[in-house]
Amino acid sequence: MKKMIETLFIVTFMLVGMICVTACSDKLDVQQVYEFDLATLPVQTTIVKGEEAxxxxxxxxxxxxxDTKYFIRYFQPTGKGELRMEDGTVLLPNDLYPLPEETFRLYYKSLDTDQQKIDIYILDSFGQVVQKSFAFNNEEEDEKEDTE
Known part of the structure; x- marks a missing residue:
């Protein structure tokens, strides 16, 4: 009887040990992909040809x-204008540019007298995309002076 209890104890101890060893994993679960968004301060909606917003x-x-990298690209479905980064880099439509900082400024220069719209896309190195659109209505110089 004593030998049977010892054998049962050893078998139980071995089973618990095997369960503990196989339940552990030496691989770390590192999350690499996180959701993100682009926040902006309010942007003017009227612009004169040659003016910058x-x-x-x-x-x-x-x-x-x-190790996540962020990129920017833009598209202009209506109107004509120029978008540049604060370091002076002029962005070409649909070209991809790296974003060096989390906080940055863009400058849109109107080159048209019609309504203009730009779509800005921020992409990360894992394929996630965030899109923001900005519309600018043309304001004639005469109208601007009359309202002041």
Whole structure:
């Protein structure tokens, strides 16, 4: 009887040990992909040909993975204009540019007298995309002076 209890104890101890060893994993579960959004301060909606509108932007991330890279591109479905970054880089439509900082400024210069719209896309290195649109109505110089 004593030998049977010892054998049962050893078998139970070995089963518990095997369960503990197989339940553990030496692989870390590192999350790399986090949702993000682009926050902007209010942007003017009227613009005169030749005038610049400032767009202040900040990436808002739900988490941070150090190796994540962010990129910007834009498309202009209506009107004509020029978008540049604060370092002076003029962005070409549909070309992809790296974003060096989480907080940045864009400057849109109107080159048209019609209504203008730009779509800004922020992409991360994992394929996630956030899109923001900005519309600018043309304001003639005479109208601007009359309202002041």
């Amino acid at each position: 400032e767009i202040r932007c900040q990436l808002v991330r739900s988490g941070e993975y150090q």
